[in-house]
Amino acid sequence: MPFSSPPYMNDVLPYPPSGNTWLHTGRWRWVEERFRQVCRRYGYREIRTPILELTDLFVRSVGEGTDIVSKEMFNLVDRGGRRLTLKPEGTAPVVRAIIEHEMLAAHPLLKLYYIGQNFRNERGQKGRYRQHQQLGVEAFGSADPALDAEVIELAVRFYREIGITDQQLQINSVGCPQCRPAYREELKQYVKPTLSEMCGDCKSRYEVNPLRMLDCKAPHDVEILSGAPKLLDWLCEDCGEHFRSLRRHLEVMSVPHQIAPQLVRGFDYYTKTAFEITSGGLGSQNALGGGGRYDGLVEDCGGPAAPGIGFGLGMERCLIAMDSLGIEFETEDEAPAVFLVALGESAKSAAVGLLTKIRGAGISADMDYVGKSLKAQMRLAGKLGARLVLLIGENELKEGVVSFRNMMTSQQETVPQSEVIQRIQSWAME
Numbered sequence: 001m002p003f004s005s006p007p008y009m010n011d012v013l014p015y016p017p018s019g020n021t022w023l024h025t026g027r028w029r030w031v032e033e034r035f036r037q038v039c040r041r042y043g044y045r046e047i048r049t050p051i052l053e054l055t056d057l058f059v060r061s062v063g064e065g066t067d068i069v070s071k072e073m074f075n076l077v078d079r080g081g082r083r084l085t086l087k088p089e090g091t092a093p094v095v096r097a098i099i100e101h102e103m104l105a106a107h108p109l110l111k112l113y114y115i116g117q118n119f120r121n122e123r124g125q126k127g128r129y130r131q132h133q134q135l136g137v138e139a140f141g142s143a144d145p146a147l148d149a150e151v152i153e154l155a156v157r158f159y160r161e162i163g164i165t166d167q168q169l170q171i172n173s174v175g176c177p178q179c180r181p182a183y184r185e186e187l188k189q190y191v192k193p194t195l196s197e198m199c200g201d202c203k204s205r206y207e208v209n210p211l212r213m214l215d216c217k218a219p220h221d222v223e224i225l226s227g228a229p230k231l232l233d234w235l236c237e238d239c240g241e242h243f244r245s246l247r248r249h250l251e252v253m254s255v256p257h258q259i260a261p262q263l264v265r266g267f268d269y270y271t272k273t274a275f276e277i278t279s280g281g282l283g284s285q286n287a288l289g290g291g292g293r294y295d296g297l298v299e300d301c302g303g304p305a306a307p308g309i310g311f312g313l314g315m316e317r318c319l320i321a322m323d324s325l326g327i328e329f330e331t332e333d334e335a336p337a338v339f340l341v342a343l344g345e346s347a348k349s350a351a352v353g354l355l356t357k358i359r360g361a362g363i364s365a366d367m368d369y370v371g372k373s374l375k376a377q378m379r380l381a382g383k384l385g386a387r388l389v390l391l392i393g394e395n396e397l398k399e400g401v402v403s404f405r406n407m408m409t410s411q412q413e414t415v416p417q418s419e420v421i422q423r424i425q426s427w428a429m430e
């Protein structure tokens with residue numbers, strides 16, 4: 001039996017199967033590069049953290065009662081007995097790194113971005129995989145709602161620039177440790193009489209993480225919770241003013257948004273702003289990306305008191321949404337400029353030497369190692385999209401020349417071996 005990839009983990013390929021064109025390496029690079037460009041424009045610098053972290057980091061930051069920590073992490077123990085976890089999300093590792101390297105001391109306002117793999121042992125379906133990639137930003141050191149607006153507008157602009165025209169932004173406030181406990185009690189009081197009718201997940205959330213009941217998808221629970229008290233009505237003065245101010249900034253920036261009073265996200269670290277961006281073409285897993293503020297997280301992880309805000313955008317969902325919108329990709333041209341055709345053994349040896357010289361001059365070039373006939377070699381040149389074919393046979397060898405054939409115009413000429421590089425370069429300019 002041949003092996004297959006682990007369940008719900010994708011291969012990204014230069015030649016993806018038809019029907020899965022979003023798994024094309026060129027598309028991934030195209031989107032990643034656009035994300036990098038936008039981040040640089042807004043003053044964010046790239047950070048890369050290991051694929052593994054100590055398990056306790058996620059327990060402490062994401063929270064013990066969350067789905068991620070309680071049932072979705074890929075854990076392992078190393079030979080030293082350390083408990084490690086393949087990172088399920090990108091925020092906690094970035095927080096760990098900035099504390100470890102004391103980055104806030106030199107950069108009190110620290111703006112970072114990352115592109116990284118995440119692992120969650122979830123039930124797989126379209127748009128939900130056990131390995132997924134996130135494009136994320138994290139900004140530390142300011143509690144100013146204008147920074148929330150910047151982060152949100154960056155995400156919206158990124159989607160706009162890659163052509164996702166049907167994005168919808170939902171915002172909410174999840175309050176803070178001052179105002180949230182009272183709301184939590186109010187919500188429990190509201191749910192209590194009907195708790196026995198609710199799904200098993202909500203019954204356990206009622207005990208460990210009552211706010212998470214609000215984004216339950218079970219139809220009867222949705223109905224019950226539609227009349228629940230709203231967190232926005234329970235915010236303290238500080239959280240309320242922060243939310244109003246964020247909305248004013250978004251209006252000034254002309255960023256359309258909806259208030260989603262039941263938007264709570266699956267992490268314990270959020271405070272105040274929470275947001276999500278959705279797209280219609282994604283089906284049930286419709287969140288393109290999401291994020292929020294986490295003003296206590298750096299301190300909770302052993303660092304200085306420093307507020308923060310960020311987001312993570314799902315790469316796979318982004319590409320699926322682009323596919324469903326029929327967005328064209330300008331993937332980079334990977335065709336070789338030059339293809340060498342050798343006829344006969346001694347010509348092969350000359351061609352190998354020439355190929356190395358051409359590549360050494362910075363020109364992309366390739367040759368065939370499989371087909372022997374002229375026809376087979378020309379077919380491969382055509383399939384690869386080479387613009388120029390260089391042919392060396394017995395005659396060319398004897399005369400110290402190479403035959404050039406322009407594949408666009410079918411024009412041919414003979415060039416002395418010593419002038420090959422110069423001639424390729426001048427052809428490229430023609």
Ligand code: HAM
Binds near residue numbers: 090
């Ligand atoms: P999250 O909402 O769990 O947030 O993930 C962000 C995005 O990653 C989701 O909206 C979705 O597009 C994508 N995503 C998540 N899980 C999967 C999956 N199993 N398969 C495919 N795509 C997935 C976070 O992870 C936070 N760390 C975001 C953040 C950064 N908040 C503040 N800073």
